[in-house]
Every structure is written in C-alpha cells, then in structure tokens.
Amino acid sequence: MEPLVFYGYLLATIAYFLLLLTAWVGRKKNPVAGPFLLALAFSMLWAGYITVCEYQPTYTLIISTSLAFETLRNATWFFLLGTLISRQQLNHNYLLLYRSRFTYMLAAFIVFLLVFELSEDVRTPIKQFVGNQVHIRLMSHLMFAIIGLALVEQLYRNATTELRWVIKFLCIGLASLFTIDFIVFSKSLLFTSLDYPLWGSRGIINTLITPLLGIAMYRLQTHGMTDISLSRTLVFHSTVLMGTGLYLITMSLAGYYIRDFGGSWGEFAEIVFIFLAIILLLVLFVSGRVRALVKVYFNKHLFSYHYDYREEWLKLSKTIARLNSLPELSAAIIKTMADLVDSSGGGLWLKDEQGDFYLADAKNLGFDSPQQLAANHSMILFISKKQWVIDFYELAESPQLYKDADLSLWMTPEKAVWLIIPLFLQNDLEAFVVLTQARAPRPLNWEDHDLLKTVGKQLANALALNHASDALSRSRQFEAYNRISAYLVHDLKNLIAQVGLIVKNAEKHKRNPEFVDDAITTLENVVTKMDHLITQLKKGHDPQYQNHRLNLADVAADVALQQAGNRPALQVLNTLTDDLFVVGEKTKITAILGHLVQNAQDATPADGFVKLILEKQPPHAIIKITDNGCGMDRKFIAERLFKPFDTTKGNAGMGIGVYEARDYIRRLAGSCHVDSTPGLGTTFTVCLPLAEELIVDSESPSPANTGANV
Template sequence: MDSQTVTLTALGYALVGMAYTAFVLRLWLTGYLRAPRNPSAVYLFGAVASTALWGWLELVVRDGRPLYWLLLGILADVLRYGCWYGFMLTLCRSSRNGKLPQGMAWLPWLAVCIIAFGVLAPFIGLLNIVAAGDAERLLLISAMALPVLAMVLLEQIYRNVTEDSRWNVKPLSLGLAGTFLFDLYLYSQAVLFKRLDSDVLSIRGAVHALMVLLLLLSTTRRNDWIASIRVSQKAAFHSATLLVAGAYLLFISAVGYYVRYFGGEWGRALQVGVVFSALIVLMVLAVSGSFRAKLRVLVGKHFFRYRYDYREEWLKFTQTLSSNHSPQDMGQQVVRALADMLESPGGGLWMKSTGEPVFRQTAHWNLVTTLDKEDADSPLCQFLAVSGWVINLEEFRSYSKRYGDLTLPLWLHSIAQAWLVVPLTSGGELIGFVVLARARTTIDVNWEVNDLLKTAGRQAASYLAQMRATEALLEVRKFDAFNRMSAFVVHDLKNIVTQLSLMLKNAKRLHANPEFQQDMLMTVENSLDRMRQLMLQLREGATPPGTAVGVDLGAIIQRISAVAAKRGRQLEVTLVDKVITRGHEERLERIIGHVVQNAFDATDPSGRVWLTLDRASGQARIEIGDTGHGMSEEFVQERLFKPFQTTKQAGMGIGAYESFQYVQELGGKILVKSALNKGTLVTLLLPLFEVQQESDLNVLGAS
C-alpha cells in the first residue's frame, strides 16, 4: 500500500476504536450489566467491547508491530463475530421457555464450528501445517464464513419479529447488515482472486465506525429489544436457501483455487470457467421448481413439528382464489391454489353439468384435456360425497382395500400424471372434484396433508358455489329486465290495439267520409311506426333509440288536445309560454298522453280535464288536473308508481311506472295530489332546454 492508503486505513480503525470505546462507556453508564443481567445485554456489551478492541489492535498493526499483534487482531475480529452470534441467537430464543425454535436448534452448533474454524485458521498458518493446505486461503475462507452465518441469523430476526417490535430492531438490523455485507464483499472477492482489495480494505474501518450510529439508536429505544420471535417456515426456507448458496459458493471458491493452483498456465482461465459454470448452475437451481420443492419439504420435515405454516398457506390459498378476473377463470384458480399446496405442477377440475347428472372437466392447468364424463351416481362420486376422503391413487394401486369396494373409472387410470383426487363439497353436496398431478418431489400424503386438502377443498367449493349462484342471479336479473321491458311493450301494444279497435268501430259508420278515411290512414301509419319502434326497442334494449334532444312541449300538447277532440273529449289547454325540454319527443308525447288519458278515464263526460304549461323555479311545469273519481292517499303513496298496480279494471299498471322511471332519468319529478271523489292533479317537472336565438357577438355589438 502507498502512504496515503495506509493513512486512510489507520484513520478508519482509529475511528472504530474511539467510536466503540465511547459506545462501551455509554452502555456501562446506562446499566447494561447491572443485575439482573439480560443475556442479550451481556452479549451486546461483549460485541461492542470486542469491536473496540479489534479497532485498536488493527491500528497498532498498521504501525509495523510484530506478527503476533496481527494474530491478536484476527482473533479479536473472530471474537466480535462470536459475540454478535450470541446476541442474535439470544434474541431468537422463545420468551416462554428460553429455547430456540425447533427450526433453529442447529444454528448454535454451526456458529461454534465457524468460530472454531476462524480461531484455528491463523494458527495453521502460524505453525505452517502443510497438510491443511494453503494457510492464507483457509484464513480468507474462514473470514468469509463469519459474515455469511451472521447474515443468516440477522435475516431470521428481521423476518420473524412481530410488527410492534420491528420499530425497535430496525436500526440494529440496518447497522449490522451494513457491517456484515461489507465484510462479505471484501472476503468473497479475496477468496475468488486470492488477495484483498487494498482500496476496499482501506475504508473498512470507516464503514464500521459509521454503523455505530445505528446501533446506538437501537439501544435508546428498548432494552429487551424484541418481545418475542417465532420462526416461520417461509423464513426458515429462505435462510436454508441462503445458507446452501453460501456453502456452495465457499466450496466453489475452494475448488477454483485448487484448479488455478494445479492448472499451470491454464490455471486462471480454468478458474474463471469453473466459477462462471458454478454461477450458472446456481441460477438454474434457484429457478428450478423441483429443487425448491425438495428443499421446502426437507425444511418442513426435519425442522418443524408440522409440515405447513397454516397461516401462510391459507393467506396464499385465499389470495390465489381471489385473484381471478372473471368467473371463467375461477376453476383454473381453484386447481392452482390446491396444486401449490403440494408442489404439484398441474391438475384438472370436474364439476357437475347444469341440468345433467354428470361431472365433466371444466378447467385444467398443465393437465391433459379429457371429454370423458363421470355419472353423479358412479362409485367414485358416491365415495367422494359420502366419505369426503382424498383419494391417493398411488396408495390405491398398492393397497386398494383401504378404500373399501371403490372402483375407479377407466378415464382416471388413463391420466398418467394423476396423483390425488380432492373432493369439493359444499353444504353436504359434492359439487366437483380436483385431480392433481404428481408432485415435483416425493411427498408423504399423511393425515396432515389429507386434512389440509379436505379443508381447502371445502373452501374452494364455497367459492365455486358462490360463483354459480352469482351467475344464476345474473341470469334471473336479465330475465327480470327482459320481462319488465316486455311489460312496457305489451302496454304500448294495448294502446295501439285500442286505437285500431276504435277506428274499426267507427269505420262501419263513417267509411264513406273522406275526412275519416284520411284520419284512418294517419292512424294506421302511426300505429305501424310505433310497432317498428317497439321491435327496435326489444332488439336493442329498454332505452329508446336516438339521443335526447330539445323538445317543444307546446307542440306535443296541441297534438294531444287535437286527438282528444276527435274522440269527443275536450281538454282545456293553457300555454303560458313557449317551453322546451330535453328528451325523446315520441316518448314524452306518450307519457303526457297517458296522464291525459287517465284523467279522461277517471272523469265523467260532464266533468273537467285541464292542462297548463309554464315555467317554475327554472323547470318546465306541466299540470294535468281532473274532477274525476280520484285516488286514496294510501294508493298514491304505496302503489301508484309500482308496476302491475292500477285502479282500472282493464289496466295493467305499467303506464304510470314507465312515466315515473323516464321522468327520473331526465332529472325531473312527478308530483301527485288526489282525493277520492274530488279529482287528481298531476304535476310533471322537467329540465329546461334553453335555446339562444341571438349570437353573443350580436349582443356585444349592440352594447
């Protein structure tokens, strides 16, 4: 190293010594070692003190001291890692029995081995034991192994800490992760290239000194650090994966070194080739579903009492079922959710056909499609419905007596991948079953797997039953909408039939009258146009064709008055002002005409029916009154605007309902005042459609 690099390195370790010495004094003054002593506090004090000692020893080594000072510095480095191991393992202990969770019981032994290896490695080099191999190489590998295990322990703490304790442990995790990752980078690079990077080594002390700020912040939050910790299978799986990857990289580093050592001139090229090939293999294993499945089964089988983390499994299962974007995808989501529980690569869903007592394949995922049907009263379906068992086809082939007199259909035998048959029952009824393909790894289908699949099958069945009920409800709603629209059409056809019947009745008496002939042609033409519109409405829906436009209400009222006059009835019309509203002219005319016709029907020929058009409160107002029979208050409030409710003997009760719905669509209102034997007043309030007769430019020019 040059003088500047040596100076930078010395300053970094001086910072480590001063910072951690100050940290030790603070812990002492705050009573971290007072009785009763908390084990985590003792280990933390030891880790901070040994780090301070390591910093001062490394500073002394930079002054050119004898070799044993370097040995003391290395041992101090191993000691501080040992104290951090003890601190993190203490945090992982259960608050109830003081023991590590079952999945972590092996970690203390691994920590002891790595610490022992770290202590022995410098003595091997000092004693020049040739049989152990290259002493410098062993020293670098041992230094690399220390941060690898430290990162595994730190990951266990942060992944499994409760939410309320994560705030306490977050600065600690960040500070330790910074120091461990830096050391891992430094020594992994040294193992690969058989030398320490002087630039990285020169700032090692400064990086460790900066991390003390985060550690200090953690000590100000909570003395007991975390209330409790529980190791989940997911965290154990990730930790095992990280540990396997670290061990694999250490092994490849050693292999690479010996390849380079014995490779002669080709040694460096061979080393690069070996390392690159090993990284490719590691990537292949990382994305391999079979490898991950084998590792997950290994972790669950050997480190936990139960194979499954039921909370994680249920959350994942529910999320998979809820992620479908359409009812058509629900079947495949059910298959995937069940398959993921057992590392199965595929499966198929059989459900009961609508209106047919057979089960057919309705969804499949990475499984062959089959058109074979299974009768609902077949031995397979009856066995699934009555027992609710999960059928293990491999067990059935070797020991069929466990399933009684069950016989399997030929189509199920023909599916080479078939492994398990999971019943889907809801409300005691078999609504379907799932056939899962053989798992990627060997899985013992024991009582735990059977219980999990049966419970998950019931949950999936409830989703499928709900989906079918929703589809049936949508169909009912569609039929309801069609029936409602048909009622409107029938009501309009009744009015057309009434007009044509009246015309035919008068034709016998006035068929030779030219005016009657002209009026008859107009009536037939209008009736034909109206029937065409009804056909279009049936085809396109309940909304009338065309868009809402400005409609002159005065012109509509004049036409209605003329029609009433031809029928021998007088409508007293008062038009205060020209009023234009927004809507469909033909439909507005039908609604106003319907109200007028109701007034005529309820009023004797000697009575009065009147209509007034004006503006009120920024709205178009149409008042239609009569002196007829009237309606009760109860009928107006409860029955008037409901379909199929009427006071007429031959009526259908659709016209008032249709009028109310359409006026509301336009943003208007219908108000009714009525009294028995006194008459009725119907007020239609419609939005105004203002038409400006003059341009704004003309107005500005005039001013």
C-alpha cells in the first residue's frame, strides 16, 4: 500500500460523501439536483473503490475495474454539464439535447467502454484485432478528458455575466478534474502504461476540488440560473479545444515511436520531442493565422451562412454605443472591418468639408499611405458610382472590372492591400477603409461583400451622428452667443434712443431748467443700465439687481417718464387705493413694459391713445397696455409676434422685444396675453403673481436676473 495514494483517495471519498449529504439536504432548491447528486455519488464510489483496492492492492483489479467506475463518474459529470447547457439553450427541453447525434455516439462509446473494461472476453478479441501496441483504455479516457474540457468551456464561454458568477467555481473544479485526467492519460499513452505516481495524485486533487464544487452547489441553490446563449463562437472555441486534444494524442503516438525505435537516443529524443511539442502547441494556440484558418474552415463546412448576423449586429451596436469621440470611432471602424475578415490592419479616410478624403487613422497599415485623395480622383468617382467593395484578389483575376479606377496608389507589392470598403450615407460616400491582407487569405463571396457594405452603412451612420453632435454643440455655442448679442444690442438700442432724444431736443430746450433736469435724470438712468449690462457681462449676475418686492405704481411712473417724449403720450390709469406689489427686478420690468408701450406708440397715430392700466385680481396683479392703433390679425399673432428676430420695422427693429418680454414674464411665473383687431387696436395683458402669494429667497440669484438675458 502506498500511504499517500491511500490517504489521498480516502480523503476524496470522505469529501465527496459530505458534499453528497449537503447536496441531498438542499436538493429542493437546486435546479439541477438530480444530475448533481448522481455525479457526486459516482465520484464517491470511484474514490472509495480505489481506496479499498489501495488498502489491499491488486494492481490488475484496479486497472480493470477502477477505470469502469471512472467511466461512470465521467458520464455523470457529462450529464450534469449537458443539463446545465440545455436548461436555457433549449428552453428546458432536454430531449432535444439527448436526442442529438453526438449524445447517441457518446452514450454508445461509454457503454462500449464499460463492457470493454469489465469483460475479459470482449477485451481479448479486440486486442488481437488492433494489437497490443495501442492502449485502447488509455486512449478512451484521454478522449473523455478532452470531451469534459470541451463541455466546461462551452458552458462558461457562452454564459451571461450573472450566470458565470453562479457556475464559475463549478467550471474551475471540473476543468481541474478533467485537466489532471488529461495529463495522466496523455503521458501514460506516450509510454503505453499507466503512470502510477500521476494516477495516485488524483486523490488529493479531487479532495481539493470538492470545496469548489460545494461553493457552486450553494450558488445554484441560492441564485438559480440565468440565460446562456449558443453562438458559433462556442462551436469554434470548443473545436479548438478538441483539436488541441487530438494534436496531443498524435504527439503522444509519435513520442511512443521515438522511444521505441530511438535506440540509445530514445530517452533523450523523448525529452526533446516533448519540449518541442509544447512549444509548437503554444505557437499554434496564439497564432492569429491558425485561428483564422480554422475559423474559415468551420464557417465553410459547418454553417449554411458564414456569419452569425445576430451576433455581428449586436457586437457592432455595443461597440458604437461605447464610443464618445471621433478618434475612438475611427479606431473602432478600422478594428470592426478588420475583424470581420481577419485582416491584420487598415486605415480610414474621412471626407472633409471640401469633399476631399484625408487619412484619419491607421492601425498596422504597414506602409506610407496617401494622406489625402481629391474628390475628383478616379477611384473616389468609381466607388461613388458603383458602390462596390474593391477586392484586389478580384482585381488580379478580372482587371477589366476596375478599368475606370486608378488603383496604382495601392497596387505595389509591399503595400499588400486587400480591400477598399466604402462607407455610404444615403448614397453619399462619407469615408472608405483600406484593409491589408488577411491572416488566412481567401476569396470573398457575395455574403462577405453584402456584410461589409451593410456594416459600412451602419458605421457611416455612426460617423454622421458624431458629426451632427459636434455641429449641434457648436450651434448651441453660437446660439448662446447670438442670444447674448441680440439682447445686448436690443437694450443698447433703447438706451441710444433715449440719449438721441435728448440730443434732438437739446438745441431747442437747452435753456429750459425742467428739460435739463429731465435730461440729467434720463442720462443717470442710461448710465445705471449700461453699468448693469457691463457688470453682468463680467460676473454673470449682480446681487444689486436680484428680484425684490416692488410696487408696480412706481414702475408705471418710471415707464411714463421714460416714454414721455413719444406720441401719443402715455396715460397711466391706477384706481387702486392700496399699493400693488410683485416680485421682480425693477430695472428689467421697467424696460419690458417700456418696450411694450413703445410698440403701442409706434403703431398708434399721434391723435390716438396709449394707456397703461393697473388692476388687482388676486392672486395676480394685472397690467394692461392698450391702444387704438393699427392692430394685428390672429395669424400674425400666432406665427410672428413672439418669434425672435422677426420685425415689421425694417432695419429700425431687432424683432426680439416682445419675445424677451414674454420670456421674462414667464420666468416670474406670470403670463402674457394679446387681444387685437386690425384697425381697432391692441391690448397686451400681463399677469404677475402678487408678492404676498410668493416666498422669495433673497440669497439665491433670480432666474430672471440676467440683465439683457446675458
């Protein structure tokens, strides 16, 4: 008895037994309780049988019977993995999985191997037929290890993020179990005899695996399962693993012949061969060219369509959604196109404002490419007209197809250009991608061309969206700047008009003391407003001009004084016995009401009337500006009156006074209504909340305190 081997398998038996009891207790919460219990039970029996045999060792008994238990153990783990995969991939319809050809073949292989392991009468004729040089049992169990690793990889690679968290430790545990089996039987096959030290170490390794299986069992009981999605990536990666296993089997057989016929160099040749085999395997595994060749082969022979369009489309959408800038988008376009056909690199040419195309980005392009192509270049005209993907393999075979395009810039051998892919937006060429040779060169068919053109259109839409976002951002900046400028010019125009009125009447009334007093008062008002504008341009707001509680009677008096020089003269009507208080900025409200009065005076003949009427209709203060001027029709009020930069005064007006008035009144939670009849006059009604109805935070800046809406 080997103590380490005996105690290792004894510990594994105990560990599997304890895990089996725990799984039985929580079986009602486990969605795969049956297969899990079955796998744990046969794993316990396998480890227990070897423990008994090690206690009273009979080597022949271990080989002939323990491998049979191991076959049953592997079969139950396959059953568990198959159940996990089928629960979501096949909508819980397990029969679809277990009716597959692969399942039938695997089941038949397991039954055959059990009979082979347990019956000497079956082993003897088979050995006589195939010869004793090939160890069938070792080869079979090596295949079991490869199948197990393939199923584990299939389960994990194609699980969602949430499910990966649930099955992560199960996959690690089973991958470890099948990996040590793979190592044991591959090396044993190399020497055509069971490697006893490696074989004995599996007891300790299985003991170490059981905690991982316990964690996986707990997560399955508490969190259940979520979706797994089957894809051709799954098939590809599983095939890579299967190919790796077949490769190692071949290397093992070759190693056997080296050892058997190597003479005195046999042992040395074995060591060198194994080292070179490992190096070659690593080189092949990391080789992009080999992966590309395998992908082309399986796409060609296993699928009716070369591409999984759903996967390609979702992958493209997710890629575009993560991009925030043009440089990121340019790099993503190159990578997306290159990955579709396994190209090693490429470059992207974008259209500029003049219609020419410039090199925006390059990745592994490998040559000095033209930095710019003119819009009238023959290649650009050819692509725009034909909307083709230019294929240089096709060009070599049928040059007449591209006779109208000058491709001399790309045809030198050192450039190794393969494809030029256009990106169209509504039949307009927005960009094109140049790709270098593929890792696995191949001709393109109609499906490749259609996919490249379709993806190109989607990427062109992403480019257009990026350009539109940039243009919108710039437009908003200009809009803010123009709005500031318009309001500023509007207020300055009104101030200049007041100063101009003083200058106009100065020669006639300059010796009149009352005129001088009025002129000084007007100039003080102009200076105050201009200082206000300058302060707000510098700081954004001035605490002196925050909203305050103010009396509309005082505002009306200021408006009358401001508009005193215009005709017809403004009549202020206030029949209220108490004051009328609102909350706002006095300077701003005075300017707005003054502008509405100015408009009324401009629209009314000198012998007409313009009235400013104050009323109180709780909870609102009412300001009416009424005249008997030319009036307006309903269409003009609806379409043009409040439209900014639309004026009927020609060069004398800015067209933003009424728009600004309504905007500011709305900021004060008020409203503005217009009633007008052509030829009879107009009434502007301004409603503002009474001060008593509002609670104002005097410490916070007013939303309306923007001076000239700067």
